[in-house]
Amino acid sequence: xxxxxxxxxxxxxxxxxxxxxxxxxxxxxxxxxxxxxxxxxxxxxxxxxxxxxxxxxxxxxxxxxxxxxxxxxxxxxxxxxxxxxxxxxxxxxxxxxxxxxxxxxxxxxxxxxxxxxxxxxxxxxxxxxxxxxxxxxxxxxxxxxxxxxxxxxxxxxxxxxxxxxxxxxxxxxxxxxxxxxxxxxx
Numbered sequence: 097x098x099x100x101x102x103x104x105x106x107x108x109x110x111x112x113x114x115x116x117x118x119x120x121x122x123x124x125x126x127x128x129x130x131x132x133x134x135x136x137x138x139x140x141x142x143x144x145x146x147x148x149x150x151x152x153x154x155x156x157x158x159x160x161x162x163x164x165x166x167x168x169x170x171x172x173x174x175x176x177x178x179x180x181x182x183x184x185x186x187x188x189x190x191x192x193x194x195x196x197x198x199x200x201x202x203x204x205x206x207x208x209x210x211x212x213x214x215x216x217x218x219x220x221x222x223x224x225x226x227x228x229x230x231x232x233x234x235x236x237x238x239x240x241x242x243x244x245x246x247x248x249x250x251x252x253x254x255x256x257x258x259x260x261x262x263x264x265x266x267x268x269x270x271x272x273x274x275x276x277x278x279x280x281x282x
Contacts, residue, residue, distance in 0.1 A: 097249055104261050105242040109234050111268035116231065118275035118282055122185050123194035125231050130182045131155055132229035138175040147224035151212035190279075197271070197278035204267040211244065211264075218243040 116124060135146050139159035142149060149155045160179045161167030168179065185191055199205075215224060219240035226236040249257050276282075 101245040104245055105238050108241045109238045114272050115268055118272050120190040120279050123191040127185050128228045128231050134178050150228055193278045197274040214244045214247055218247050
């Protein structure tokens with residue numbers, strides 16, 4: 097089973113890389129890197145919780161606040177500038193196109209939430225931080241996904257493992273097709 101997991105993780109990396117390549121830079125990698133920068137520079141006390149804050153959609157609430165909040169007002173002008181950069185990404189046409197392309201697939205959204213929870217339970221802190229802060233690092237991404245697949249294999253019988261992998265391949269293929277349509281020049 098280990099060689100099969102390694103092979104599936106390699107395929108997962110290929111699909112994830114294609115997904116990233118088909119995504120406009122700003123909405124996907126730019127947003128992740130900007131949030132990482134904010135966390136490292138201006139919210140370092142939350143570094144150990146960063147992955148959880150991101151996948152539970154609590155990053156803004158905890159680290160940046162909104163423009164009317166005391167959290168936002170307590171930040172330096174440099175930090176507020178980084179937060180504005182993040183806000184600009186979220187207000188961009190590219191971001192709207194990206195969100196439209198990846199939305200409307202509730203079962204896939206649920207699988208992504210489950211997957212990030214699985215990552216949080218088995219991947220190292222370095223792998224989790226790298227997922228957001230260095231999204232092009234496919235070596236750590238693959239290492240983390242092998243751990244997720246081992247977890248899935250332990251928790252499920254072979255048939256359920258196969259279904260899990262097939263669903264992921266289908267989800268990524270669908271997202272890639274949608275992103276290719278939304279961003280045909282990439």
